Amino acid sequence: MHVxxxxxxxxxxxxMSLAVSxxxxxxxxxxxxxxxxxxxDSNCAQCHGFKLEGPEAPGLVGMDVMQNWDSAAGxxxxxxxxxxxxxxxxxxxxxxxxxxxxxMSFNGxxxxxxxxxxxxxxxxxxxxxxxxxxxxxxxxxxxPAVTATDAAAAGGLNPTPxxxxxxxxxxxxxxxxxxxxxxxxPAAPGVPxxxxxxxxxxTAxx
Amino acid sequence: MKLGLMKTCLIxxxxxxxxxxxxxxxxxxxxxxxxxxEMLLNPPAEEWLMWRGNYANQGYSELxxxxxxxxxxxxxxxxxxxxxxxxxxxxxxxxxxxxxxQTNNNIVEALDAKTGDRIxxxxxxxxxxxxxxxxxxxxxxxxxxxxxxxxxxxxLTTVDAKIVVLNAADGTVAWEKxxxxxxxxxxxxxxxxxxxxxxxxxxxxxxxxGTAGGCFILAHDANTGEELWRFNTIDDPNNPAQxxxxxxxxxxxxxxxxxxxxxxxxxETNVTFWGVGMPGPYAELIRGSGDGSxxxxxxxxxxxxxxxxxxxxxxxxxxxxxxLDSPFERILVSQEVDGKMANMVVSVPGKNGIAFGLDxxxxxxxxxxxxxxxxxxxxxxxxxxxxxxxxxxxxxxGEAHLICTSVSGGKLWMAGSYSPKTQTFFVPLTExxxxxxxxxxxxxxxxxxxxxxxxxRVLPEGITxxxxxxxxxxxxxxxxxxWQARSRPSMTSSLLATxxxxxxGGDAGRFVKAWDQETGEVLWEQRxxxxxxxxxxxxxxxxxxxxxxPTGYSNAASSISSAFPEIPLPTGxxxxxxxxxxxxxx
Numbered sequence: 001m002h003v004x005x006x007x008x009x010x011x012x013x014x015x016m017s018l019a020v021s022x023x024x025x026x027x028x029x030x031x032x033x034x035x036x037x038x039x040x041d042s043n044c045a046q047c048h049g050f051k052l053e054g055p056e057a058p059g060l061v062g063m064d065v066m067q068n069w070d071s072a073a074g075x076x077x078x079x080x081x082x083x084x085x086x087x088x089x090x091x092x093x094x095x096x097x098x099x100x101x102x103x104m105s106f107n108g109x110x111x112x113x114x115x116x117x118x119x120x121x122x123x124x125x126x127x128x129x130x131x132x133x134x135x136x137x138x139x140x141x142x143x144p145a146v147t148a149t150d151a152a153a154a155g156g157l158n159p160t161p162x163x164x165x166x167x168x169x170x171x172x173x174x175x176x177x178x179x180x181x182x183x184x185x186p187a188a189p190g191v192p193x194x195x196x197x198x199x200x201x202x203t204a205x206x
Numbered sequence: 207m208k209l210g211l212m213k214t215c216l217i218x219x220x221x222x223x224x225x226x227x228x229x230x231x232x233x234x235x236x237x238x239x240x241x242x243x244e245m246l247l248n249p250p251a252e253e254w255l256m257w258r259g260n261y262a263n264q265g266y267s268e269l270x271x272x273x274x275x276x277x278x279x280x281x282x283x284x285x286x287x288x289x290x291x292x293x294x295x296x297x298x299x300x301x302x303x304x305x306x307x308q309t310n311n312n313i314v315e316a317l318d319a320k321t322g323d324r325i326x327x328x329x330x331x332x333x334x335x336x337x338x339x340x341x342x343x344x345x346x347x348x349x350x351x352x353x354x355x356x357x358x359x360x361x362l363t364t365v366d367a368k369i370v371v372l373n374a375a376d377g378t379v380a381w382e383k384x385x386x387x388x389x390x391x392x393x394x395x396x397x398x399x400x401x402x403x404x405x406x407x408x409x410x411x412x413x414x415x416g417t418a419g420g421c422f423i424l425a426h427d428a429n430t431g432e433e434l435w436r437f438n439t440i441d442d443p444n445n446p447a448q449x450x451x452x453x454x455x456x457x458x459x460x461x462x463x464x465x466x467x468x469x470x471x472x473x474e475t476n477v478t479f480w481g482v483g484m485p486g487p488y489a490e491l492i493r494g495s496g497d498g499s500x501x502x503x504x505x506x507x508x509x510x511x512x513x514x515x516x517x518x519x520x521x522x523x524x525x526x527x528x529x530l531d532s533p534f535e536r537i538l539v540s541q542e543v544d545g546k547m548a549n550m551v552v553s554v555p556g557k558n559g560i561a562f563g564l565d566x567x568x569x570x571x572x573x574x575x576x577x578x579x580x581x582x583x584x585x586x587x588x589x590x591x592x593x594x595x596x597x598x599x600x601x602x603x604g605e606a607h608l609i610c611t612s613v614s615g616g617k618l619w620m621a622g623s624y625s626p627k628t629q630t631f632f633v634p635l636t637e638x639x640x641x642x643x644x645x646x647x648x649x650x651x652x653x654x655x656x657x658x659x660x661x662x663r664v665l666p667e668g669i670t671x672x673x674x675x676x677x678x679x680x681x682x683x684x685x686x687x688x689w690q691a692r693s694r695p696s697m698t699s700s701l702l703a704t705x706x707x708x709x710x711g712g713d714a715g716r717f718v719k720a721w722d723q724e725t726g727e728v729l730w731e732q733r734x735x736x737x738x739x740x741x742x743x744x745x746x747x748x749x750x751x752x753x754x755x756p757t758g759y760s761n762a763a764s765s766i767s768s769a770f771p772e773i774p775l776p777t778g779x780x781x782x783x784x785x786x787x788x789x790x791x792x
Contacts, residue, residue, distance in 0.1 A: 046777065051337065055347045056292055057764075059340025064654070067647035070604070074659050081662035085764035086777045163415035163649050166487050166657065167459035167494030174491075175602030176646045 026109040027072060027126035028101035028116040036102025039095045043084050052106050060103050066128035072116065073123035076100050093118050107132035233325040234376045235316060239302040241355045243402060247473055252746035254300045257352035257397055258621060259743065262538035263470040265623030266703045267744045271751035272788060273706030277720045277730040280786040283752060284322035288781035289313045289329075294758040295619055297352040297397070297700075297741035298783060304374070305745075305754075307783065310350035312364045316377060320747050322785065326377035330364050333388065339652020342391055342414055351619070351741065352397030352468055354405070356428055363394030363407050369426060383431035385409070385424065390416030391652060396468050399478065401511050403428045406478055408465035412440075413486040413656060415649035419457040421464055423480055423507070425514060435514030439463035439482045439502050442516070451501040455494050461486030461655045463503050466533045467619065471511060472549075472566060478511045479538070479566075481555050484531035487657040489644035491527075491600055499524035504532035504556060508569060518569030522555045522562060523583065524592055527599050528609045528642045529656060530582060532556030535621040538566060539680060541629060548682035552624060554633050558582050559616040561633065561678055561685045575685040577676045578617075578635045579666040581610045604659075606643035612663045613640060614765035620711075621741065623703040624680070628723050630688055632709045634697035635674040638663045638766050663766040672696040672769040673713050677726060689726035693717075695770045698762045699738040699755075710753065712738020714763040715773045718755045718784075736780030737763035753786040 041050060047057035059065065069075040080096040081089050091099075097116045105111065109131040116123070172178065241255060249255045251268035258265045272280065288294060290309035299306045305319040312330035317323065335343055346365040354361040359380060360372040366388040371380045385407070386392035391414030398407040405426045412421035419441055425434040440463040442448040452460060462485040469480040485503040487493045493500070504523035509516060522532045532555040539550045549566040558580040563572040571590025585593045598607045611617075615636050622633035641661030649655050665672060673693035678685040695715035702710040703723065712718035714737045720730040740756030758781030767775050 053337045053343070054340055055343035058344045059337075062338055062340055062650060062653065064647050064650050065340065068645050068657070068659055070643075070645050070659050078660070078662050081664070082765075082768050084777075085767045086775045088768035088771055090771065163651050164418035164458050165649055166492050166655065167455040168492055168646075169648070171494075173603050173646060175604045 026104060026112055026131040027114065027122070028097075028104060028109075028111055029113065030111040032098045032101035032116055033105035033111055036098035036100070036105070039091065040099050040102050043087075043091060043095075044099065047084075052103065061107060063129060063133070066107055066132045069128050071124050071128060072100055072104070072126035073120060075103065075128065076118070076123050104128065104132055108134045110134070232327070232376060235304055235325050236375065238304070238358055238375045240357045241301055242357075246356075246400060253302075254298070254743045254745050255355055256299065256400070257297050257354075257468045257741070258535065258623075261471040261473065262624075263468075263535045263621070264537055264626070264703075265621055265701060265741070266625055268705045269744055269746055269751045270705040270707075271746070272704070272708070272744070272753060274708055274720075274722055274729050276788055277706070277708055279788055280730060280732070280753065281789055283785045283787045285782055285784045286317060286322050288758065288783070289315055289327065291779045291781060292347045293760050294756065294779075294781045295351045295740050295760055296756050296758075296783070298743055298754050298756070299353065299355055300743070300745040301355050303747060306353060306355065306360055306374075308350065308353045308362065309781065310347055310365070312350065312362055312370070314353060314360060314362060314372065314377065316374070319745065319752070328372055328377040328379075330362075330370060332364070332366050335652060338650070341654040342393070342411065342652040345395065345411060345414070346393055350395055354398045354400045356400045361398055361400065361405055361428070363396070363398050365393040365395065367392040367394060367409065367411075369398070369405060369407065369431060371431075381431060383426065385426070385433075386422070390414070392417055396466050399469050399471060400428060401471050401478065404434060404511065406469065406511065408469070408480060410464050410466050412464040412483075413461050413654050415461075415653060415655050416651055418459060418461055421462065423465055423469070423509065423514070425511070437507070437509055437514045437516065439465060439507070440485070442502070445501075445516070448501040451495075451499045453494065453496040453498040459494065462531075464531075464533060465507075467535050467621070470536045470538050470551075472538055474549075475567065476511045477508050477517055477566075479536040479551055480507045480509065481505075481533040481536055481553070482507060483533040484526045484529050486655045487644075488529045488642070489527050489600055489658055490525065491603070491644045492646065492657045497525060500526070504530075506536055506551060506553070506555060506564065506569070508566075520564055520569045520571065520590065522560070522592065523558065523594070525594055525599075528582065529613045529658065530557040530609070530611070530616070534617055534619065537622070537624050537631070539624055539626075539631075541680075541682065543682055550680075550682060552631055552680055552685070554617045554622060554635070557613070557616040557618065558611050559635050561631070561676075563680065563682070563685055572682060573684045575678060575687070577633065578637050578674060579610050579639075579669065580616065600642070600644050603646050604643050606641040606659075606661070608639055609642050610639035610666050611636070612638035612765070613642070613660055614638060614663055614761060618762050620697060620762060621700040623701040623709065625703040625709075625723055627705055628707070629680055630703075630723060631678045631680050631685065632701045632703055632723075633676045633678070634699065634701055634711055635676055636672050636696040636762070636766060637666055637669050637674060638672065638696075638769075639666050640664065662768065665766075665769050670694070672766050675701070675709070675711065675721065675726070677709075677723070691721055691726045691728070695773050696762060696766050698760060700741040702742040702744060704744060710742045710755070712742075712755065714767065714775060715770070716757070718742075734784055735782060736776055736778070739763070739781075750787050750790075755784045755786065757782050757784065
């Protein structure tokens with residue numbers, strides 16, 4: 001697949017590619033993701049949450065999580081050595097591959113016909129931000145409606161406050177995204193945004 | 207004894223509801239003796255009034271009933287499960303026969319320190335955060351270590367960025383104040399320092415996207431909650447060198463600088479000493495700060511306690527690219543040498559495990575000493591200039607380097623202790639390395655701005671034991687290795703040194719140990735239910751010395767468990783305290 005030829009795929013490009021090409025082969029099969037859910041729920045959910053939300057250990061949902069792990073290799077190389085802390089590296093290669101598949105699936109990646117294997121080059125070619133961006137976009141679109149209710153209950157919590165980006169955000173860095181792609185990144189949620197999207201807005205007083 | 211005066215009476219649930227507190231039957235500790243300024247200045251040996259026992263953050267007790275001749279005979283007096291199952295780093299306090307035990311989620315319990323019976327419990331009601339704020343939710347579940355006692359109050363700092371003041375007698379809320387906005391990511395993960403009617407505290411959450419530009423040490427009036435001063439660790443308008451050290455990066459694109467260990471206080475000079483953590487984003491490639499030193503990250507700050515004015519600073523690790531932050535406990539040490547007092551700050555401030563001695567009055571560098579294996583600092587000049595290994599700075603997104611120590615230490619939150627009796631500094635450490643590679647990410651609300659990919663923690667080449675207790679003989683001219691005690695599992699608790707010539711602490715393998723301060727020989731060990739955790743402490747009641755050992759789950763236990771797979775961690779958290787004493791004399 002063309003995505004596997006690229007080490008890092010910018011979020012925005014991935015979203016646009018999805019819109020054009022539709023289905024993606026994400027580097028794992030539906031069977032792997034299903035088996036991964038069982039393995040995850042049994043070995044990981046106690047700390048990372050049944051919805052991958054944490055909080056006893058870091059949450060595993062969200063574009064920032066996918067961007068930080070970068071590729072299936074990044075996630076696999078970590079968890080197959082260190083996780084779970086009570087039996088680190090002891091679940092077996094298949095279980096770790098299935099868990100990576102499930103985490104990707106939960107984040108929105110779509111299964112394909114080619115199973116994930118422990119081939120380092122293959123794992124490194126599977127971009128987590130690219131493969132999961134459809135799921136992240138859907139979650140971003142759905143989130144305000146849910147959290148607004150929570151916010152009201154919590155006394156006016158702003159569900160999606162604007163946040164500042166790194167000084168280098170949108171700039172070309174060695175090994176990083178091309179300038180055009182990076183500068184398009186703020187539109188990355190992949191759905192139409194309000195006129196004020198990306199701008200600093202006042203926050204209601206408590 | 208005072209306990210004889212204690213009456214536990216139940217208050218009707220309806221009355222508590224009227225007060226707006228937890229609907230739970232509570233006891234009252236009558237005739238509770240207020241904690242005075244004098245007690246904080248000179249804590250009674252039989253009590254443990256603050257985080258590390260005294261203003262100097264020494265983690266040392268003058269008690270010597272339990273000593274190296276009889277420690278092998280310790281017996282369990284009582285045990286108690288904590289009120290929260292999450293990661294715990296508890297620092298129990300004892301005053302007037304009452305133990306104040308807090309966990310994360312800002313739960314505080316008052317226990318009868320002799321019997322282990324609960325007197326009251328306070329459960330803070332925390333706001334619900336969106337599930338997508340994963341980092342903030344996780345941060346809110348860790349690192350809550352200490353509370354403070356002052357007058358007839360218990361003072362806690364909460365993960366929703368409040369100061370909450372409880373009545374020590376019954377746990378009811380006297381007043382509370384929202385200090386900073388938790389909705390942008392601020393949270394308290396460490397406890398306050400009380401100095402002369404002031405609550406001095408430091409905020410956390412400064413590596414969460416919404417907190418850009420500000421990370422603070424603050425002082426509030428202990429009676430009214432009025433803010434008296436604040437010091438921003440990443441944006442100091444009074445110091446051009448600080449601003450220049452970030453290169454072109456304006457304050458609104460700076461993060462980090464979290465002072466996440468409670469500060470020390472020197473009453474002689476009225477100066478408070480705080481450590482500051484790493485910069486964000488972690489890698490300068492992403493941060494945009496070039497070769498700037500990014501002050502005051504990874505520094506010691508000396509601040510006037512009345513005004514917050516900066517007296518001096520010293521940077522232990524400039525130009526951090528690897529999340530090797532240096533916020534850990536600053537210990538004040540005074541030694542008389544040739545008729546002159548040498549006043550020092552002694553610390554292993556950062557994850558890379560290098561010990562430092564500084565002149566407390568000027569910030570002048572005195573000495574340093576490496577402990578665990580590290581490859582980031584290549585040398586320190588006699589004037590204190592720290593040189594880093596520039597070969598380990600990534601110059602491209604995705605460029606990985608193996609960094610020792612790891613993001614989990616080396617040194618971590620577990621505090622060392624200093625014995626004035628033997629002039630020795632004892633430090634719990636872990637041998638570990640990990641790869642670090644910058645990533646280019648879009649920041650989101652409630653999540654961190656680190657923007658690196660870490661590899662799993664691994665042992666340095668040639669090392670098979672993760673745990674290390676390092677004893678350093680301290681003088682104004684050097685910190686010299688006195689002994690090292692290594693263990694296969696990583697160290698997971700803070701240390702307690704006592705006048706009984708002992709050091710207490712423990713590891714991920716669930717062993718609590720007492721080491722001989724002079725030799726490092728293990729004189730007592732006991733296997734408990736979970737990794738040894740938190741801050742072991744000691745107190746005396748009715749002529750008997752008690753030793754408190756917290757157990758439970760922490761990041762220190764889990765981060766490098768792959769280095770000792772034959773010693774499996776429990777999957778239950780097991781958060782508890784175990785209280786030991788010697789057999790009663792016959």
